[in-house]
Amino acid sequence: MIHQFTYALKSLFRNKMLIFWTFAFPIIMAFFFNIAFSNIVEDEKLDVFPIAIVQNQEWNNDEIFQKSIETLGKENSEDRLFSLHYTANEQEAKKLLEDEEITGYLIVEKEEPKIVVKKSGIEETVFQNVIQEIEKQKNIVVDLITQKIEEQMKQGITTIDQEKIINEELQSVQEKGTYTAQKNENNHLDYTMIEYYTLIAMACLYGAILGMTAINNLLANMSTKGMRVSVAPVKRMKMIISSSLVALVAQLIGLVLLFAFTLLIIKVDYGEKIFPIILLAFVGALAGLSLGVFVGTVLKRKEDTKMGILIAVTMLGCFFSGMMGITMKYIIDTAVPIVNKINPASMITDGFYALYYYSGLERYWVNVISLIIFSIVLIALSTIALRRQKYDSI
Amino acid sequence: MIVFNYFFKILKQYKVMIILYTAILVIFGAFSLNTNDTGTDFTITKPDICIINQDKDSGITQGLTQYLTENANRKDIKQEEEALSDALFYREVSYIITIPENYQTDWLAGKEPKLIIQSNGNYEASLAEMLTNNYLQTADTYRKNNLEEDQIIEKTKQALDQKINIEMTSNLNNNGLSQANFYFNFANYSILAICIFVVGMVMSSFRKEMIKKRTMVSPMKPKNYNRANFLGIIVLGVALWAVYLVISMILVKDVMFTLHGLYYAINSFIFTICALSIAFLIGSILQNKEAISGVANVISLGSAFLCGSFVPVEWLPDSILTIVHILPSYWYIQNNEYIKTMEEITWESTQPFLMNIGMIILFIIGFLLVTNWFSKRKK
Numbered sequence: 001m002i003h004q005f006t007y008a009l010k011s012l013f014r015n016k017m018l019i020f021w022t023f024a025f026p027i028i029m030a031f032f033f034n035i036a037f038s039n040i041v042e043d044e045k046l047d048v049f050p051i052a053i054v055q056n057q058e059w060n061n062d063e064i065f066q067k068s069i070e071t072l073g074k075e076n077s078e079d080r081l082f083s084l085h086y087t088a089n090e091q092e093a094k095k096l097l098e099d100e101e102i103t104g105y106l107i108v109e110k111e112e113p114k115i116v117v118k119k120s121g122i123e124e125t126v127f128q129n130v131i132q133e134i135e136k137q138k139n140i141v142v143d144l145i146t147q148k149i150e151e152q153m154k155q156g157i158t159t160i161d162q163e164k165i166i167n168e169e170l171q172s173v174q175e176k177g178t179y180t181a182q183k184n185e186n187n188h189l190d191y192t193m194i195e196y197y198t199l200i201a202m203a204c205l206y207g208a209i210l211g212m213t214a215i216n217n218l219l220a221n222m223s224t225k226g227m228r229v230s231v232a233p234v235k236r237m238k239m240i241i242s243s244s245l246v247a248l249v250a251q252l253i254g255l256v257l258l259f260a261f262t263l264l265i266i267k268v269d270y271g272e273k274i275f276p277i278i279l280l281a282f283v284g285a286l287a288g289l290s291l292g293v294f295v296g297t298v299l300k301r302k303e304d305t306k307m308g309i310l311i312a313v314t315m316l317g318c319f320f321s322g323m324m325g326i327t328m329k330y331i332i333d334t335a336v337p338i339v340n341k342i343n344p345a346s347m348i349t350d351g352f353y354a355l356y357y358y359s360g361l362e363r364y365w366v367n368v369i370s371l372i373i374f375s376i377v378l379i380a381l382s383t384i385a386l387r388r389q390k391y392d393s394i
Numbered sequence: 395m396i397v398f399n400y401f402f403k404i405l406k407q408y409k410v411m412i413i414l415y416t417a418i419l420v421i422f423g424a425f426s427l428n429t430n431d432t433g434t435d436f437t438i439t440k441p442d443i444c445i446i447n448q449d450k451d452s453g454i455t456q457g458l459t460q461y462l463t464e465n466a467n468r469k470d471i472k473q474e475e476e477a478l479s480d481a482l483f484y485r486e487v488s489y490i491i492t493i494p495e496n497y498q499t500d501w502l503a504g505k506e507p508k509l510i511i512q513s514n515g516n517y518e519a520s521l522a523e524m525l526t527n528n529y530l531q532t533a534d535t536y537r538k539n540n541l542e543e544d545q546i547i548e549k550t551k552q553a554l555d556q557k558i559n560i561e562m563t564s565n566l567n568n569n570g571l572s573q574a575n576f577y578f579n580f581a582n583y584s585i586l587a588i589c590i591f592v593v594g595m596v597m598s599s600f601r602k603e604m605i606k607k608r609t610m611v612s613p614m615k616p617k618n619y620n621r622a623n624f625l626g627i628i629v630l631g632v633a634l635w636a637v638y639l640v641i642s643m644i645l646v647k648d649v650m651f652t653l654h655g656l657y658y659a660i661n662s663f664i665f666t667i668c669a670l671s672i673a674f675l676i677g678s679i680l681q682n683k684e685a686i687s688g689v690a691n692v693i694s695l696g697s698a699f700l701c702g703s704f705v706p707v708e709w710l711p712d713s714i715l716t717i718v719h720i721l722p723s724y725w726y727i728q729n730n731e732y733i734k735t736m737e738e739i740t741w742e743s744t745q746p747f748l749m750n751i752g753m754i755i756l757f758i759i760g761f762l763l764v765t766n767w768f769s770k771r772k773k
Binding site: 046094119133147324 | 414422436439476479480482485486491508511514517518521526527531534535538553558559560563566568684685688699700705
């Protein structure tokens with residue numbers, strides 16, 4: 001057994017391209033992902049953005065606006081939304097807008113605030129909302145004050161303290177209560193992690209190429225090596241098991257390298273549950289291996305064709321589990337869930353996702369068990385195909 | 395002619411590969427088309443939210459949901475814990491509001507009930523939060539002034555319906571341009587991958603030892619042989635570019651038939667030629683087909699990720715953008731980005747465009763010189 005194992009190992013590692021695709025390629029991809037996605041989560045947050053205020057006569061007279069905008073532009077304040085530029089006239093503001101120095105500017109003309117922006121967008125919408133809110137507060141104050149004064153006049157009070165009413169109302173309008181409560185906050189919301197999980201899935205499934213090559217070395221109809229081995233007086237089961245073991249070992253080495261790279265250099269967050277992570281990677285590797293053995297034995301095609309099929313299946317699986325666009329996984333999961341229920345790449349990705357995002361392990365186990373079933377079915381089919389294969393001549 | 399024909403015979407073997415990369419481009423191109431903001435008027439951005447109402451649909455509850463339905467995209471998510479959490483994680487929705495039972499009555503009684511929120515903290519969530527707070531704060535102000543319930547809802551609605559003037563300076567069809575931009579940025583990947591892979595494979599077939607020896611003893615002049623080969627490569631590139639252009643005309647037709655579209659077409663044409671020159675270089679250096687496929691993948695994916703053809707350029711770290719000046723893809727994508735922002739097309743505004751084109755042409759010359767030097771040395 002050890003004899004077969006070492007020789008299978010030697011012949012596998014002699015194939016340089018195999019080593020590139022299973023070991024180096026996922027790491028190179030991880031490196032690219034890191035560059036492309038490192039800023040996404042930060043950029044997703046609403047940042048302080050620059051706006052300009054045209055300081056004309058009307059602006060200088062409008063105290064409510066001045067105060068409200070000032071609070072929203074105050075540095076180090078928690079409510080800060082804007083970084084403020086003040087310009088003396090509209091031309092200057094227009095110039096800033098043209099040069100994309102600001103998102104938009106505010107100008108008060110004929111008692112009406114007006115916003116000028118370059119294009120539609122989220123910051124522009126926020127800007128509009130904020131100004132609308134301030135304007136709304138102003139209107140409400142006026143509305144409530146007139147109402148109060150009318151009431152008091154109806155009651156026959158003649159000495160109306162206008163100043164007092166105005167101040168009261170202003171305060172009540174600007175008072176901000178808390179209207180919402182966060183539900184058990186989850187800090188694990190970095191959805192770019194899915195990309196790295198699909199990468200692990202890809203590495204697991206590329207292991208199929210290893211499995212297939214190992215099997216091909218044993219098949220009389222695939223290689224001269226296979227012919228030679230087939231006539232040797234060694235039990236076929238023994239050879240298959242040792243070859244598969246070799247492929248599995250090679251695959252696990254590749255996975256360890258990939259994990260090390262993503263953990264230490266890219267700092268991918270796999271969650272804290274170490275044993276489940278290892279188990280999932282192992283089961284994933286097993287699924288990849290059985291896929292390779294299955295394609296290797298069941299399909300009677302050239303080695304190149306089989307390789308092409310494996311790569312295509314892997315990439316398609318990764319595509320459905322979100323490698324080329326994270327939302328794809330969600331779309332498939334909700335619209336055609338069956339696809340990702342039988343897609344090993346998605347099972348692996350979803351398993352890691354479950355570990356990262358959910359505190360319970362139920363979903364994780366569903367994925368692990370699915371992967372085990374997937375492997376058992378494929379291996380059973382391969383065994384049936386491999387049994388009693390005999391050639392009088394070839 | 396024999397060499398030229400044979401070139402395309404070999405090419406046929408790789409049609410699946412060409413179709414696959416093109417299909418990916420089309421899928422992604424079409425995927426970016428799902429926004430509906432087409433006009434030159436300002437359109438508000440609506441955050442994706444989900445409302446779970448456990449209260450009766452009347453009074454403040456109704457007012458709030460109505461307001462949010464108007465100002466946000468309400469999505470229907472299966473009301474199960476897991477489905478909701480998934481939706482939040484994958485940014486299907488960014489803000490989930492649960493209105494608890496008896497919210498309306500508690501609120502009227504001044505008990506200050508709270509909405510239960512799940513948020514993923516991105517800008518859409520911030521905007522949704524802003525909208526929710528805005529509504530509730532306004533309603534609260536009226537409630538504290540002892541108004542009747544109907545009046546509160548009515549007045550709140552009135553107060554929030556007042557919109558201020560917003561003016562947009564850009565007359566560009568920003569949406570169409572973004573789509574065209576996305577398409578051509580993504581094409582950077584497809585063009586590079588196909589050119590390097592296919593040209594590499596064909597060249598490697600021609601340079602198999604037996605075939606090379608056979609052509610060398612044939613009476614055909616090496617010059618003619620090279621010319622036929624070169625012509626094959628050029629025809630392949632131009633055909634590929636033409637197909638991609640036609641696809642773009644279907645996907646983003648309102649941009650492609652304008653001057654902006656012409657600029658996109660010119661830019662992608664020059665880049666295709668550049669991709670061919672890279673392919674030519676790699677085909678001259680490498681013989682092993684598997685190695686060519688590895689290099690094709692690394693170069694095309696690398697350029698795509700590093701220069702911003704998959705994710706928007708503004709999301710890339712500045713340090714990376716400085717380094718990738720040495721890649722032609724950078725200039726191609728920068729040029730696309732520039733075309734997107736061209737307000738009016740004049741000689742002056744065209745100059746930066748030509749600068750970028752010039753850079754790509756320099757790369758082409760560079761690659762051809764290196765190829766030349768390499769093949770001479772090899773002989």
